[in-house]
Amino acid sequence: MDKVHELRKTLHYIPELSGMEIKTAETIKNFLKHNTGLKIVDMGTFFYAVHYEGKEYKNIAFRADMDAIPGENGAYHGCGHDGHSAALAGLALRIDNLKLNKNIFLLFQPAEEIGKGAEICLKMLDIEKIDEIYGWHNIPQYKEGQILLRNGSFACASKGITIKFAGKQCHAAYPETGINPSFIIARLVEKLDEFIDKNLYSAPVLATIVNINVGSVNFGISAGYGEVSMTLRARFIYDLDKLLNMILAFSEAESKKEGIELRYDIFDEFPDTVNDDSLYIKTRKMLEREGFDYTLLSEPLRWSEDFGYYAKKTKGFFYGIGVGEKHPALHTQKYEFNDAILDKAIDVMKKIAESE
Numbered sequence: 001m002d003k004v005h006e007l008r009k010t011l012h013y014i015p016e017l018s019g020m021e022i023k024t025a026e027t028i029k030n031f032l033k034h035n036t037g038l039k040i041v042d043m044g045t046f047f048y049a050v051h052y053e054g055k056e057y058k059n060i061a062f063r064a065d066m067d068a069i070p071g072e073n074g075a076y077h078g079c080g081h082d083g084h085s086a087a088l089a090g091l092a093l094r095i096d097n098l099k100l101n102k103n104i105f106l107l108f109q110p111a112e113e114i115g116k117g118a119e120i121c122l123k124m125l126d127i128e129k130i131d132e133i134y135g136w137h138n139i140p141q142y143k144e145g146q147i148l149l150r151n152g153s154f155a156c157a158s159k160g161i162t163i164k165f166a167g168k169q170c171h172a173a174y175p176e177t178g179i180n181p182s183f184i185i186a187r188l189v190e191k192l193d194e195f196i197d198k199n200l201y202s203a204p205v206l207a208t209i210v211n212i213n214v215g216s217v218n219f220g221i222s223a224g225y226g227e228v229s230m231t232l233r234a235r236f237i238y239d240l241d242k243l244l245n246m247i248l249a250f251s252e253a254e255s256k257k258e259g260i261e262l263r264y265d266i267f268d269e270f271p272d273t274v275n276d277d278s279l280y281i282k283t284r285k286m287l288e289r290e291g292f293d294y295t296l297l298s299e300p301l302r303w304s305e306d307f308g309y310y311a312k313k314t315k316g317f318f319y320g321i322g323v324g325e326k327h328p329a330l331h332t333q334k335y336e337f338n339d340a341i342l343d344k345a346i347d348v349m350k351k352i353a354e355s356e
Contacts, residue, residue: 004093004346005339007031008086012336015068015075015082018111019045024066024085028108031089036096038106046121050128051095051104061105061125061133062349063307064088065112072333079113079330080138080323083337087345094350104353105130115270118306125313132279132315134352135307136345138337140329142322145344147287147294151280153203153272154297154318157237158304160210160267161244162229163188163251167260169215169224181226182214184254188228188247195246203235205243206302235300237272270304271312279317286355292348303330321345 007027014023025047029040038049048061064084068075077083088106095104105128111117125133139148165185170178192207208231215223232247234240248264255262287294301320310316323338 003031003035004086004090004342007089008082008337008339008342011082011085012077015077016066017070017075018067018114018116021066021110025108025110028066028085028089032092036092038092038096043121043124046110046117046124047108048124049092049106051092051098051100051106053100053103057102058131059103059105059128060353061107061128061130062088062091062353063107063109063121063133063135063310065109065117067111067113067117069113069331077337078332078335080335080337081112083138083339083342083345084136087342087349090342090346091349091353094346095353100353102353107133112306115268115304115306118309122309122313125310130314132317133310134279134316134349135305135310135318136348137305137318137320138323138341139301139320140323140327140335141325142295142320143293144322144324144327144338145293145341146322147292147348148297148320148322149280149284149287149294150297150300150319151275151277153235153274153300155273155301155303155305155308156233156235157240157270157272157308158231158233159240159244159269160229160231161247162227162265162267163247164227164263164265165225165251165255165260166263167224167226167258170222172220172222175222178222178224179259180215180222180224181258181260182223184251184258184260185212185214185226185228187254188251191250192247195243195250201234201239201242203239205235205239206233207231207243207247208233233302233304235272240272270306271308273305273308273318274311275317276311276315279315282355283317283319283352286351287348290351321348
């Protein structure tokens with residue numbers, strides 16, 4: 001497995017943002033070409049490797065994401081996708097030339113961080129008639145190497161929204177002659193606690209303000225334009241849509257009363273990631289049979305995963321692997337993938353591939 005650890009380090013030092021994973025993809029493809037006999041199918045924006053045994057067998061896919069995230073000093077692998085990709089390449093080494101009585105497809109996906117990559121790759125599920133697809137994520141603050149399982153919803157749905165309020169700028173000495181959007185934005189912020197009331201939804205939801213911008217620091221001008229950006233999260237997509245509609249309905253009604261023009265943009269949409277019941281049962285039984293250390297999550301993770309798009313199209317199962325209780329959190333500047341879990345990650349995927 002030294003080759004896999006070296007690959008992870010190589011990927012770590014060539015981080016590329018979502019949709020720009022050119023060197024990353026080429027590095028992984030070259031690794032597979034030089035170390036396995038698997039067929040590589042290049043789809044332009046993504047690629048996958050194939051272990052094929054015959055059309056009479058089930059088609060099982062494993063997915064890894066490849067993109068990095070922006071940081072203080074440029075792109076860096078602050079979410080561990082370098083480790084995910086290296087582990088999937090390691091699985092390729094482990095299953096090459098094995099007789100598994102099934103066909104295995106190893107999908108290397110771009111652009112997970114912006115919620116676009118899975119949608120791009122969905123066509124692979126149709127082309128190859130995928131019966132099951134599996135994915136995983138490294139997760140800090142959990143015991144190193146421990147497998148994290150959850151039936152049903154594993155990760156929340158989310159989307160970003162920027163609501164733009166265009167009023168009328170005027171002289172600060174005569175504010176009554178203009179239309180300042182600050183007051184609507186203030187009322188919207190005040191209303192958020194009411195909108196996320198848990199009694200309105202099937203499960204808890206969140207609305208997190210990430211930015212508010214109104215006017216400019218000019219003491220002679222009363223602002224005529226303002227915007228508020230927030231991230232909305234929910235365990236289920238229908239609750240997310242309900243929350244969004246409540247926020248927009250309030251904003252539109254208040255804007256109409258004040259004579260303010262309202263527009264909004266949606267960013268980084270992620271579906272809810274909901275695990276298939278049968279795959280949950282099968283994976284849990286395998287972990288018990290093989291003696292893997294695992295735990296059951298009582299709540300879905302608050303962050304989002306575009307793996308959910310796959311799980312809406314075919315049977316899907318997503319799980320976590322702990323990287324250490326004191327390991328730096330994802331998306332922080334000190335985070336780096338923990339190589340100590342690489343072999344465990346490969347072992348789990350191989351056992352899933354071998355399971356009936």
